[in-house]
Amino acid sequence: MQALVLFGNRLLGEIPASIGNLTQLFIIYLYDNKFEGTIPPSLVNCQNLQSLDISQNNLNGSIPLQLIGTSSLPLVNVNLSHNSFTGELPFEVGNLKNINQIDISNNNLSGEIPLSIGNCLILEYLFLQRNSFSGAIPSSMAFLKGLRLLDVSQNNLSGPIPEGLEKLLFLEELNLSFNNFEGxxxxxxxxxxxSIVSLIGNTKLCVAYQNCSCQNAL
Incomplete structure (x- = not known):
């Protein structure tokens, strides 16, 4: 079996650990069900896995290093959005050398966006919105030369907007709204x-021709 496609049903319970026995899987689509519990670490046994979508379920716990922290999986697309995952995005996310899209939006993730994200050089779509990420946008984002969409809205991010983002020439959407950016x-x-940049809800930001001691500039 190379594809497991069971999305849009009313499947309950936990994702069985035995899914790791299907070692030839390329695609796992389990989104829009009612699965609960954690991501089974046995997924790492699916050594050919390229696309994983388990969004829109009731999953919880942390994102396992067995999934994100290994360079052995040829993952191209990972969608964990609209669940209840907690903890940090592992620093080892930078090991995903083939990743094109990461969607971990609409969870309860916290901590800083890891600097290692800049190692995902093929990344085009990064959805981090509606979590509790804090700290600054890592300067390593400037290494993602092919990035087309970056959404970090509705988090607790702070600090200045990195000038390196100016170098991302292929950006089609940049959403930094509703954080605590300043400067x-x-x-x-x-x-x-x-038309492609959203900055609303950052009351400490101001534009170059204004006095940056001002508040509520945006």
Whole structure:
């Protein structure tokens, strides 16, 4: 078996650990069900797994290192959104050398966005919104030259907006809204196109021609 596609049903209970016995799987689509419990670590046995979508369930616990922390899985797409995962995004996420899309939005994740995210050089779509991430946007984001979409809205991120984001020439959407960013907004390249950049809800941001001691500039 190379694909397990069971999305959009009313499946209950935990994802069985025996799923790891299906070692030839390329695709696992279990989204939009009622699964609960944790992600079975046995998924790492699916050595050919490229696309994993278990979004829109009732899953909880932390994101296992067996899934994110190994470079042996050829994962291209990971969607864990709309669950109740907690803890941090593992630093080892940078081991996912083939990853094109990561969606961990709408969970209860916290901690800082790991600096290692800049090692995911093929990444095009990164959805981190509606969690409790804190700290600054890592400067290593500037290494993601092919990034098309970055959404970190509705978190607790702070600090200045890294000027390195200006270098992401292929960005089609940048959503930084409803965080605690402060200082001047970059003005070059992507930041010139207000139709693709959202900054609302950051009361300590201001634009270059304003006095950056001002509040509620945006």
């Amino acid at each position: 001047e907004v970059p003005i070059k390249r992507v930041f010139k196109n207000i």
